[in-house]
Amino acid sequence: MDFLRSILLSCFLVMLIKCNYCSSDSVSTNLGQDISFVSYQTDKNQSVTIKIPRGPTQGGGVTYIRWGRSCCPSPARSIYVGYVAGPFYNEWGSAASRLCLPTEPQYPSNEKIDPAWAVSYLDGAEYETHAPGKAIFRKDLQNKNVPCAVCFAPQKTAKLMIPAKISCPESWTREYYGYLMTSFRDHVNNQYYECVDVDAIGIDNTTPNHDGTLFYFTEARCENHGLPCGPYVNQQALTCAVCTK
DSSP, rough: OOHHHHHHHHHHHHHHHHHHHHOOOOOOOOOOOEEEEEEOTTTTOOOOEEEEOOOSSSOEEEEEEEEOSSSSSSSSEEEEEEEEEOOOTTTTSSSSSSSSSSSSSOOOOOOOOTTHHHHHOOEEEEOOOTTTTEESSSSGGGGOOOOOOOOOOOOEOOOOEETTOOOOOOEEEEEEEEEEEEOOOOOOSSOOOEEEEOOOHHHTTTTTTSSEEEEEEOOOOOOOOSSTTTTOOOOOOOOOEEEEE
16 A cells, blocks of 8 residues: 555656646757755655756747847847738728738738728838938938837847837846837728847839828827926937847
8 A cells, every 4th residue: 555655646746746847938959957866764764866858948939020130139048030011001990019920921812802891901011211421320311111029038028119219227138229100190900019120131123102191199198288398308219228128
């Protein structure tokens, strides 16, 4: 009976520890493993030792999108790179968010959508960033399509995009910084604010000036619009920082 109880207890401990390992969120497949030992005494003072493979020693992390670039800043790892897409700027409805579409989409079948049915469209994104005499980004980015990268920051548990800052709070890591951008104020399709990299690039060999979903700089209006002048300045493009911890 004692031997049977020992076996059952051993199985329970193995299942318990393995369940704890399965709860960790790790995307790495090449992390080393070690052996841990669990010892206990039976009722007759017999020592039983169980060898259990130790789970990955590293894991977890957060994901974020780096808008305007096709790579991730070290030590973050690229999950995939792609093209920014969203609803056409003057179309009502659809979503209020842009997507980072992968470069190699997968279609499970060749079945086509009937255009007579109601559908939602995705168009490529373009920079609308160059005004005469006021170039924040390079002039050649005007009307170019926008790349993106989906990044994984390992061993982090939180992420945050801070508007109007290029630095992160103490104990946080800045992944990248840039300019706060969204749709034009008079366009019918509203979009979320995104942080577009300060060193934004365009996608070469793409059709220029097809419009689609558009990125414009954002200005904080002070004086009679509720925000305090001094810290905020009219006609200044707002910055942003993407932070992890």
